Amino acid sequence: MNGFGLGWLVMWILTIQRVMWCRKKGIVFVAIDQSRSLLDQGPFDIVLHKISGKEWCQVLEEYQLKHPEVTVLDPPDAIKQLHNRQSMLKDVADLNLCSSSGKIGVPKQLVVEGDPNSIPDAVNRAGLKLPLVAKPLLVDGTARSHELSLAYDQFSLSKLQPPLVLQEFVNHGGVLFKVFIIGETIKVVRRFSLPDVKKSERLHNVGVIQFPRVSCAAASAHDADLDPYVAEFPPLPLLEKLAQELRLRLGLQLFNIDIIREHGSRNSFYVIDINYFPGFGKMPDYEQIFTEFFLSLRQGKSKKSLLGYG
Numbered sequence: 001m002n003g004f005g006l007g008w009l010v011m012w013i014l015t016i017q018r019v020m021w022c023r024k025k026g027i028v029f030v031a032i033d034q035s036r037s038l039l040d041q042g043p044f045d046i047v048l049h050k051i052s053g054k055e056w057c058q059v060l061e062e063y064q065l066k067h068p069e070v071t072v073l074d075p076p077d078a079i080k081q082l083h084n085r086q087s088m089l090k091d092v093a094d095l096n097l098c099s100s101s102g103k104i105g106v107p108k109q110l111v112v113e114g115d116p117n118s119i120p121d122a123v124n125r126a127g128l129k130l131p132l133v134a135k136p137l138l139v140d141g142t143a144r145s146h147e148l149s150l151a152y153d154q155f156s157l158s159k160l161q162p163p164l165v166l167q168e169f170v171n172h173g174g175v176l177f178k179v180f181i182i183g184e185t186i187k188v189v190r191r192f193s194l195p196d197v198k199k200s201e202r203l204h205n206v207g208v209i210q211f212p213r214v215s216c217a218a219a220s221a222h223d224a225d226l227d228p229y230v231a232e233f234p235p236l237p238l239l240e241k242l243a244q245e246l247r248l249r250l251g252l253q254l255f256n257i258d259i260i261r262e263h264g265s266r267n268s269f270y271v272i273d274i275n276y277f278p279g280f281g282k283m284p285d286y287e288q289i290f291t292e293f294f295l296s297l298r299q300g301k302s303k304k305s306l307l308g309y310g
């Protein structure tokens with residue numbers, strides 16, 4: 001009897017009811033003991049983890065050399081791309097997806113890593129238009145890495161603290177779409193986002209306004225009374241093409257994409273963030289979708305699966 005091995009596991013698995021429900025589907029969870037060699041544990045069919053660091057990467061590399069038949073979700077080298085906001089959007093920009101369903105790009109952006117006093121000149125040279133969204137360059141799992149600032153004027157730019165990414169702010173009706181990717185499955189939910197910036201605000205607002213994490217589950221816009229043109233989900237064929245391309249280019253199976261629709265346009269979209277292994281508990285029907293995903297990975301192998309987690 002082989003199984004699924006998990007390094008760090010999302011909370012939905014760690015309830016008796018859900019574990020038993022998955023067991024009925026042929027999935028058994030077993031905790032990985034990080035104090036012991038991974039090679040001495042198992043056998044596993046899948047190692048599902050959310051652990052970072054050089055030591056853990058070496059553990060997985062050694063394990064995969066001995067057990068190439070085991071699926072690792074996801075490879076650490078692939079995950080690293082999403083720890084940096086410069087590299088995470090590169091594949092979307094290179095893709096420049098455009099079809100009859102719409103087009104998807106990324107906002108014009110600039111990476112700043114040096115002296116804060118150099119930011120205004122760098123912004124001018126790059127031709128970025130104010131206001132600008134400032135985000136920490138590195139995504140390290142802390143709350144701070146998801147904080148946003150909105151800089152309205154040239155003077156305020158030097159008050160920002162690099163390393164960071166500056167993105168041109170795109171009015172989007174105050175709503176973003178979180179597109180959850182679990183293998184080939186796509187699930188979309190609405191979240192409230194930063195409000196649109198009016199022309200008068202661009203002229204009269206000064207300084208930097210800081211925002212906490214704005215797209216969490218508490219900011220759900222599912223039942224909100226929204227303009228239909230703002231609330232309408234992006235076309236599914238467009239999302240399917242984007243998800244397919246990013247799975248291949250990123251080499252990942254579990255991630256979500258934050259997408260906004262340019263205000264006043266029905267089919268012009270921007271990817272503003274990609275998050276690895278987000279809180280899938282915020283996603284409707286996640287238990288069934290995850291179970292079906294695990295089982296799809298086991299097709300052609302034994303019907304009974306043991307999943308270890310730690």
